Amino acid sequence: MTATADRPARTEAAERAERRRRRVPYLLLAPGLLWLLVFYVIPMFQLGTTSLQEGTLETGYRFTGNVESWTSVFTTYLPQLRNSLLFAFGATAIGLLVAYPLAYAIAFYTGRWKGLFLSLLLVPLLVPFLLRTLAWRVILADQGVIVSTLQTLGILPDATGRLLSTGWAVLAGLIYNYLAFMTLPIYVALDKIEPRLLEAANDLYANPWTAFRKVTLPLSMPGVISGTLLTFIPAAGDYVNVDLLGNRTWTMMGNVIQSKFLVIVDYPAAAAISLTLMAIVVTMVVVYVRRVGTEELLQ
């Protein structure tokens, strides 16, 4: 005798409930999928076709399958591509070095002032991105405190030495603008670590430094990965910091795209450069995440 043979036929109401239940996930997904289709898939497709067009604003653009826009990316704009990646790497690496101790201090040493320190970290975000970057023009100005201090210390050459309109200023601006996005995920990861785990490590003959390397650091890796991605990706596409703090030698891909779209109005080139930058960033992110923390992200 098998169990199924005896099971009574399901009532029609049960069937209907079952069908409705199976529909629910699709209904929940529908708005999001629709959004992605209209505002992501279709524009990406358009961007792709635009990059293969030819023409000018006056004569109009026509699809010709022309790949010249693509080849120009690598023949003409390699320095800008290098700058973008250099700044993105630099801002991410130095930002991590600044943000990790900051997040660590907030998570473990601020006690009941934790909320205050977290809000101090977030308050600058209430000021628009552009204004924050403009403020750095004042901070790094030739007559400013920082420049004169560095000149006095002999780190910058007297009189001629400056920070504004240099690559260092761009780097400083990028680090500053994305610091909160680097710090917060690391803070969240550190804050979740049970103090008992560090006691256990100490109990098992790990001195504080070893306990940090073997327990705290690995457990904070999900935060480090999120933080570095939240810095690297927007920094690679940034153009405001170079515009306001840098000079022409340090022009990034973002600046090229901006001028191609808005100033020169060469849509095919702008589209090709955008897609190239996107592809490079995505490739790097995938390699990075796979190497550093597949498991942490999957948890």
Added chain:
Amino acid sequence: MSENQDRPPGGEPPAVELVEVTKSFGDFNAVDSLSLDIGENQFFAVIGPSGCGKTTTLRMVGGFEEPTAGTIRLHGEDVTGKKPYQRPVNTVFQSYALFPHLTIFENVAFGLRRQGVESADVARRVGEMLELVQLSQVAKRKPRQLSGGQQQRVALARALVNHPRVLLLDEPLGALDLKLRKEMQIELKRIQQEVGITFVHVTHDQEEAMTMADTIAVMNRGHIERMGEPVEIYDDPRTPFVASFLGASNLMEGDIDGDVVVLAGGDRVRATPGALPNHGRVAIGVRPEKILLQPADEQPLHPNGLKGTVTDTSFIGVSTHYLVRTESAGELAVVVQNLDTRRFAPGTSVLLSWEPGHTFVVGG
């Protein structure tokens, strides 16, 4: 085990020795001038209600808290002020505190690797230890993939693999359900006897302490109220606190008249000869399971007899619990093994009696 002053001169130093150790948090003395010796290879349990200072005491031995005053020695060596990683002790934490990012194997290997043990030796010793706690088959898994009982055993293996001279256990069974806890109690005792090292076990569960420990210290408000073998302190708790914390007790007061205590209602109760002070008021007690219950019209089977009325009866399978109101001693709890079918309904008049030797004195 003995009090400090009883140690024979020239003998082996105790595994753990606390000398007038005090730990204050602000104005509050969590541990108050506590002195204690724990002998080699003992299974030593510290019990007490929450806030009595038992966990703080254990954490001071482990090095996680610094004593405000006093000295801590391990096998004669002064370790006061030493960091946890400099002490030859290991701890099994209440919440296990397993490293979530490491496999079971790496969790157990953690201490050995920090000590620089060669990796072939690490593999062998971890393998042996996982076998001891019967977890070889899960060596490659992560802690979250294990049940509570398995995680508990990993925590134990992770500590024991280092061959600590003293193992500290902070309520290690607190998170397990009753059945598993009973199994683990027996398991822990077996392992302790097998590895032969000193276990210091902190728990609020008096039954757990009595099941496993050679010696129990009952703590209350930062000091030890009573210390001894389980049977010894159960039968003679000496203070009202110990009498009611360790098992259940019926406490009553009366005036001493020779070797008899005269209770409020005039009933006379005998104690073990010599146990009573000479005169004055005294508090005495008797355990619920030591009292025999009979119908009121029978002759009492034991010398100490009181009359009473059953107010509550609850059958719990292995035994029946009664509450009996007496004139002399208020309401008494009585536990009767279900050896016969005779049961007393509430309202029944009964006779309670017990052996004088089962009357203990808990203070004047």
